[in-house]
């Protein structure tokens with residue numbers, strides 16, 4: 001038991017030490033996001049990520065927003081498990097036809113007011129996959145999109161600045 | 170190679186039953202047999218302990234070419250049969266090799282080829298985006314198809330049912346609770362115990378095989394790099410190897426070394442991410458934060474050196490579209506020293522954690538027998554005693570210039586898969602150092618030669634999840650006629666259905682993460 005507590009304490013210290021490095025640009029950007037969130041959502045927005053057909057590259061970078069470098073939660077932006085808890089849908093991928101109904105239902109389940117952010121070139125315009133028997137192409141061909149964050153995949157910094165753009169709308 | 174012996178013996182053995190036509194092919198041994206012997210071949214192959222690797226079909230004119238690929242001791246055999254029938258029927262190999270099960274269902278959905286005696290011939294890749302009597306990979310099926318304005322959900326898929334007191338079902342997905350790809354899992358449980366799990370995938374089917382047709386080599390490489398974003402290097406490399414075989418193009422030595430560097434960097438990045446995620450799924454957040462931090466540092470170096478965090482589009486037909494300058498080499502080496510030191514600290518804490526000991530040991534057990542029967546690959550297979558790695562066993566440049574170990578364990582549980590990945594990181598770091606030391610000035614790209622119409626190629630590489638097999642054929646004018654790629658996930662996913670049995674429902678996420686199949690790579 002003593003070992004465990006000791007290890008837990010060591011663990012805590014290590015985490016702290018690693019959290020310190022921060023990119024000046026990121027700080028500035030994040031703080032700006034925080035101001036806008038404060039104004040529109042009283043301090044926090046809830047995001048539901050929906051993969052509607054992505055290659056999973058975009059997911060990797062959305063994940064990165066939660067790593068200690070970006071730690072997106074400190075700006076009041078957090079990811080939730082249900083669309084019913086969400087203010088923002090972050091949709092990736094060209095919308096595969098097999099996901100079309102699921103995306104529509106997720107959209108309907110999200111309470112108003114809601115924003116849809118299309119993440120990545122595929123979500124923006126169909127990307128490398130375009131429109132076909134299997135793909136509806138851009139997210140906007142299935143549900144209304146409020147903003148687009150381009151990139152293949154967009155970097156975590158691009159995602160952060162994209163969210164800022166949304167708040168400014 | 171000395172192991173080509175077995176093919177001679179095998180051929181002798183087959184010859185009493187089956188007539189084999191040996192066809193000349195630059196990338197593999199290619200045997201053609203009559204359709205009627207399809208299943209018999211598999212039976213003899215199983216007796217001789219060949220591994221079933223992949224299966225796919227192709228339409229050429231009015232004929233259907235049906236393929237299956239086998240491997241033993243690092244030698245691959247591509248088996249082909251040709252059918253003139255409008256709706257070909259062929260005896261299923263899935264009755265012999267469970268690994269062939271979903272692949273044959275995919276071929277059935279996409280080509281309308283009937284596999285006689287298939288143990289489970291429900292639809293697989295097809296949901297409701299095209300009708301039952303239409304087959305997207307046939308030449309008369311237009312790439313746009315004729316979809317409805319809104320594709321209905323696949324409501325009536327006949328899931329396996331279970332009955333009895335206290336048995337209940339949990340349907341999960343396609344939209345999951347985390348930041349994760351879509352798919353459906355249907356559990357039957359009693360109390361907390363999982364009695365049965367059925368996967369229903371295909372939600373992210375993007376028609377990759379179809380939209381590959383008619384592409385230029387460069388455009389195919391870009392598409393291959395998006396089969397599964399986390400394996401962009403792996404699939405791109407496999408596709409380029411296949412195209413280079415078909416076009417008879419040899420890449421420069423420096424390009425091969427850089428491809429190796431890219432592939433090992435991809436392996437390390439993914440293992441770091443997944444090891445963190447495994448810890449996260451059992452609420453050991455310390456490790457999750459540490460691993461994601463290390464992964465981020467690793468990706469930042471990717472961005473600095475290769476101008477892309479995930480390394481997309483760096484491998485191109487004929488070579489690479491990036492270089493590693495001397496300052497970059499120094500940066501990569503310095504990073505490796507740092508990563509080793511940090512990993513040592515973290516793994517010590519991980520090793521002593523009772524949380525992890527309690528949750529990861531014995532959970533999600535995959536026996537060596539099942540791992541072999543399902544043809545599992547990569548760390549999933551190697552944690553269950555399957556000693557195979559393309560880099561060593563069917564070696565290719567630059568791996569043929571270095572010596573390295575392939576970590577294998579036999580425990581088969583989540584812990585074992587976790588530790589195998591840790592060891593694979595260490596091996597990858599050494600490989601990176603060796604590749605950098607081997608770099609000499611030279612070309613990065615060989616000029617492309619347009620291959621003759623009909624030339625085909627089989628490209629096989631060890632991606633971070635395991636063996637990737639890509640088959641393609643060229644048409645006239647440098648255009649792709651057929652592209653198929655078998656992500657390792659296609660063979661690993663079915664093992665998940667088995668390894669979760671008798672685990673508790675709350676352990677499903679960590680079981681799933683320890684295997685981490687790609688949905689996109691599976692659904693194509």
Ligand code: SF4
Pocket residue numbers: 053054055056057058092093094119120121122123127128151152153154395398
């Ligand atoms: S934008 Fe790029 S990374 Fe994102 S889903 Fe499309 S291909 Fe993948």
